[in-house]
Amino acid sequence: PGSSADRLPDGGVAEFGTGTVRQAWYAMPVSRYDHAILGDAIEAGALEVRLSSGGLASFTLPQDEVFEDITPRLADLDGDGNAEIITVLTSLSKGASIAVFATAGDRLKLTAQTPFIGTTHRWLNIAEIAMLDGKPAIAAVFTPHIGGPLRIYRYDGAELGLIASAQGFSNHKIGSRQLNLSVIADVNGRPAIILPGLGRKTLRVMTYADGNLTEAARAVLPSPAAGNFELRGRKVHVPLENGSVFQFDLP
Numbered sequence: 001p002g003s004s005a006d007r008l009p010d011g012g013v014a015e016f017g018t019g020t021v022r023q024a025w026y027a028m029p030v031s032r033y034d035h036a037i038l039g040d041a042i043e044a045g046a047l048e049v050r051l052s053s054g055g056l057a058s059f060t061l062p063q064d065e066v067f068e069d070i071t072p073r074l075a076d077l078d079g080d081g082n083a084e085i086i087t088v089l090t091s092l093s094k095g096a097s098i099a100v101f102a103t104a105g106d107r108l109k110l111t112a113q114t115p116f117i118g119t120t121h122r123w124l125n126i127a128e129i130a131m132l133d134g135k136p137a138i139a140a141v142f143t144p145h146i147g148g149p150l151r152i153y154r155y156d157g158a159e160l161g162l163i164a165s166a167q168g169f170s171n172h173k174i175g176s177r178q179l180n181l182s183v184i185a186d187v188n189g190r191p192a193i194i195l196p197g198l199g200r201k202t203l204r205v206m207t208y209a210d211g212n213l214t215e216a217a218r219a220v221l222p223s224p225a226a227g228n229f230e231l232r233g234r235k236v237h238v239p240l241e242n243g244s245v246f247q248f249d250l251p
Helices: none
Strands: 021-030 043-051 056-060 065-067 073-075 084-091 095-104 107-113 124-132 135-142 148-155 160-169 183-187 190-196 202-209 212-220 230-232 235-239 245-249
Touching: 021 084, 043 084, 043 095, 056 107, 073 124, 084 107, 084 124, 095 124, 095 135, 124 148, 124 183, 124 190, 135 160, 160 202, 160 212, 183 230
Parallel strands: none
Antiparallel strands: 021 043, 043 056, 043 065, 065 084, 073 084, 084 095, 095 107, 124 135, 135 148, 148 160, 183 190, 190 202, 202 212, 230 235, 235 245
8 A cells, every 4th residue: 555654544454356446545644634433544545456457546635635544445346357446525614424435446436425413522433334234235334322323225327326224323433433333244144234323332133135224133232232243153243332242142
């Protein structure tokens, strides 16, 4: 990737093994947004990718927007064999959105985006990108610090269509750099997203089928969830604020 001076501090590099886009990362650190929801006031002003040709492509945001995220996500959302780049793109005045980028020759273009939340200092955290009903979908929690909705979107090459939603989730601790407070697993023959409920004090198992999210199980946590989840076999390991790890047996 580009030099460390150009990249977002602590930002990661997403990788994809086939197709046109092989790596993606955030670049151009900027301090024009004072939200600091991820622990500092530095966000990214640009997205960069490494192409299969070895070349670079980039997309620079206008002055009233930032990428309020740490590492982009790569997934083939439309089944054409090439990865799309999934990002959290924030307007300084209107809050966050999910934004999908794709290659157009040796350039990057914004191909689909959810509406901005609507006011400044409102954020979303992408939970999972997973196969649901045999097709990839993006699951995200909007306004996780005030117990927001879990929303699931599907990409058709031009739009992100909302296919399911449920209320009362919280998959991020304010100021934390750990964003992966969720896992995907099979529960009762259906894909399920396991993530915290309100205040990160419960664990909710949400199965998906035919456009519906249904709570299949719930557990009360002894301390709020605080770190990246890990799935080991049929156990979900949940780091807690008190320093312990809660182990949840999937149904």
